[in-house]
Amino acid sequence: MLLDNIKNVNDIKNVNASDYPALAQEIREFLIEKISRTGGHLGSNLGAVELTMALHLFLNLPEDKLIWDVGHQSYTHKLLTGRREGFENLRKFGGMSGFPKRKESDCDCFDTGHSSTSISAGLGLVKARDIQGGTNTVVSVIGDGSLTGGMAYEALNNAAKLETNFIIVLNDNNMSISENVGGVSKYLNNIRTANAYLDIKEGVYNTLKDIPKGAKVVEGIRKAKSSFKHLVVPGMFFEDMGITYLGPVDGHNISAMLRVFQEAKRTRNAVLVHVITEKGKGFAPAERHPARFHGAEPFDIETGLPTKPRTTANYTDIFSTVMTKLGARDEKIVAITAAMPDGTGLKRFRNMYPDRFFDVGIAEEHAVTFAAGLAAGGLRPVVAVYSSFLQRAYDQILHDVCIQNLPVIFAIDRAGLVGSDGETHQGIFDLSYLSSIPNMHIMAPKNKWELSDMMKFAAAFDGPIAVRYPRGDAYAGLKGYRAPIELGRSELLYAEGEICLMAAGSMVKTAEEVKAQLNREGYKCSIINARFVKPIDEESVKWAATNHKLVVSMEENVASGGYGEKVRDVMGNLKLSAGFIQIAIPDEYVEHGNVDLLKKEIGIDAESIVERIKKEMEN
Numbered sequence: 001m002l003l004d005n006i007k008n009v010n011d012i013k014n015v016n017a018s019d020y021p022a023l024a025q026e027i028r029e030f031l032i033e034k035i036s037r038t039g040g041h042l043g044s045n046l047g048a049v050e051l052t053m054a055l056h057l058f059l060n061l062p063e064d065k066l067i068w069d070v071g072h073q074s075y076t077h078k079l080l081t082g083r084r085e086g087f088e089n090l091r092k093f094g095g096m097s098g099f100p101k102r103k104e105s106d107c108d109c110f111d112t113g114h115s116s117t118s119i120s121a122g123l124g125l126v127k128a129r130d131i132q133g134g135t136n137t138v139v140s141v142i143g144d145g146s147l148t149g150g151m152a153y154e155a156l157n158n159a160a161k162l163e164t165n166f167i168i169v170l171n172d173n174n175m176s177i178s179e180n181v182g183g184v185s186k187y188l189n190n191i192r193t194a195n196a197y198l199d200i201k202e203g204v205y206n207t208l209k210d211i212p213k214g215a216k217v218v219e220g221i222r223k224a225k226s227s228f229k230h231l232v233v234p235g236m237f238f239e240d241m242g243i244t245y246l247g248p249v250d251g252h253n254i255s256a257m258l259r260v261f262q263e264a265k266r267t268r269n270a271v272l273v274h275v276i277t278e279k280g281k282g283f284a285p286a287e288r289h290p291a292r293f294h295g296a297e298p299f300d301i302e303t304g305l306p307t308k309p310r311t312t313a314n315y316t317d318i319f320s321t322v323m324t325k326l327g328a329r330d331e332k333i334v335a336i337t338a339a340m341p342d343g344t345g346l347k348r349f350r351n352m353y354p355d356r357f358f359d360v361g362i363a364e365e366h367a368v369t370f371a372a373g374l375a376a377g378g379l380r381p382v383v384a385v386y387s388s389f390l391q392r393a394y395d396q397i398l399h400d401v402c403i404q405n406l407p408v409i410f411a412i413d414r415a416g417l418v419g420s421d422g423e424t425h426q427g428i429f430d431l432s433y434l435s436s437i438p439n440m441h442i443m444a445p446k447n448k449w450e451l452s453d454m455m456k457f458a459a460a461f462d463g464p465i466a467v468r469y470p471r472g473d474a475y476a477g478l479k480g481y482r483a484p485i486e487l488g489r490s491e492l493l494y495a496e497g498e499i500c501l502m503a504a505g506s507m508v509k510t511a512e513e514v515k516a517q518l519n520r521e522g523y524k525c526s527i528i529n530a531r532f533v534k535p536i537d538e539e540s541v542k543w544a545a546t547n548h549k550l551v552v553s554m555e556e557n558v559a560s561g562g563y564g565e566k567v568r569d570v571m572g573n574l575k576l577s578a579g580f581i582q583i584a585i586p587d588e589y590v591e592h593g594n595v596d597l598l599k600k601e602i603g604i605d606a607e608s609i610v611e612r613i614k615k616e617m618e619n
């Protein structure tokens with residue numbers, strides 16, 4: 001095995017060029033085998049095997065700097081930098097991250113996870129190099145999907161005036177997670193098509209030259225080719241800005257890439273190398289279904305089917321269904337996603353109401369202000385987005401939606417711990433960042449029926465409103481508890497005794513487990529389902545604190561600025577003297593791993609909560 005000789009960074013340089021295809025094949029087989037068991041970003045990694053090999057042959061890591069945009073495609077990079085063993089525990093708690101991490105290797109020079117940051121970070125590393133008199137090469141690798149994000153253009157705008165070398169590699173596989181969208185994608189597509197057209201022409205010349213009058217025809221075509229070429233000179237968009245454009249180059253041809261990288265290194269300015277790759281290359285199911293294999297659950301290698309097929313509906317499914325109903329009921333309902341029609345569940349809405357569906361690309365800031373515009377124009381926009389990605393749009397929510405009190409609905413998926421993607425993707429800040437904004441209203445459903453009811457409530461509400469729900473199976477307990485949603489009112493589920501659990505969203509299920517365990521130990525528990533985190537139901541807090549010895553707030557959000565702080569504030573303001581425990585995520589980043597394990601680790605699982613409550617009650 002060639003891979004056995006690659007134990008450390010730069011070992012790839014000892015491999016004979018004639019063995020590159022065999023090594024690429026071994027890497028693909030390795031990745032497919034490992035990811036089939038752990039799950040992970042298969043398609044993007046299979047597409048970037050030769051590109052990564054070429055970059056490692058070209059660069060001298062760790063002195064040179066290589067930044068991966070989003071970072072989900074960095075598996076081959078990890079494999080070539082001494083982390084082969086790490087794949088056994090990829091994305092598991094305590095194991096190797098699925099993204100670049102500075103703390104994991106000195107070959108990971110910049111942590112990523114959210115899209116479109118690599119050119120800004122690379123530019124920073126270039127300036128840091130120059131100011132300190134360094135000579136290393138800096139390469140930022142960005143995908144065509146990530147190039148739909150605004151930050152990438154802010155960075156290109158600055159990079160354009162560089163008078164020193166900075167290499168940007170555009171890894172263009174014509175796909176975001178789903179089909180890539182928008183003008184830039186179309187532009188890149190034109191370059192690809194034109195190039196293929198010119199290549200075909202070369203073949204045609206050679207055939208024509210051998211037939212009578214063929215030379216004249218060739219001359220005619222050459223003229224046409226030159227005017228055609230002028231029309232579509234590849235990369236003029238970048239060239240006009242002041243960034244050298246090289247390519248397009250076949251991203252599965254290592255020697256072709258090496259030639260272009262060497263040429264790129266000679267420029268004394270920012271240079272963009274356009275590399276064409278195929279997402280999922282080498283694994284037929286991933287080539288056929290690139291969206292499904294973008295981030296794959298463990299799967300069977302023979303069939304490509306998930307090893308553990310999903311049997312229960314998750315919150316995304318429930319949201320997806322309610323959106324189709326809302327769409328049918330009200331023509332003013334429009335839906336927006338930032339490049340995630342599959343992940344957010346909006347695909348069905350898109351298929352039913354294509355004119356009222358917008359995929360804006362990886363552009364959360366734009367998505368929110370665009371929604372504000374739609375609302376100002378009289379529509380009811382629903383922005384469906386993951387909690388961690390909405391962090392980007394804080395100012396747009398504040399400045400464009402909330403100051404004008406516009407009726408924009410935020411459907412916030414993956415709110416809470418998300419698991420294997422780790423720190424960058426945990427959705428544990430939204431209650432805090434949304435709560436701080438005047439006019440914002442925030443709800444969190446306890447179960448699947450409540451998500452539907454809340455979406456319907458939101459669709460009829462005249463102002464900014466958010467519904468946040470977690471990743472994973474939709475809770476199907478507490479079916480009978482379906483009192484109508486009222487603005488700012490909580491729901492009393494059990495009124496039984498000395499301890500009152502006040503739980504937000506996903507933590508209602510945990511509160512039931514806590515109650516059951518405490519009941520077994522002789523304690524009696526009430527449970528309040530918060531429903532609204534903002535405005536908080538002061539009456540419910542008053543009731544809890546005057547009728548119980550201990551109030552326990554519970555949320556899957558950081559403590560700072562979350563639900564518990566509000567409960568504590570109300571108790572303090574009203575001078576209510578019951579005991580208080582705040583169950584929330586501590587002031588730290590939560591790494592990757594199984595969600596149940598993570599909850600235990602940070603003390604928000606039922607057992608840890610019971611222990612804390614018992615200690616408090618025994619005092």
Ligand SMILES: Cc1ncc(C[n+]2csc(CCOP(=O)(O)OP(=O)(O)O)c2C)c(N)n1
Pocket residue numbers: 044070072073113114115142143144145146147171173175176177279338339340362364389392
């Ligand atoms: C700000 C932000 N929004 C959404 C995502 C989710 N996301 C991860 S990868 C990806 C698509 C990236 O496409 P591209 O850059 O072309 O890389 P590819 O996977 O095709 O190689 C998206 C939308 C993200 N990581 N960051």
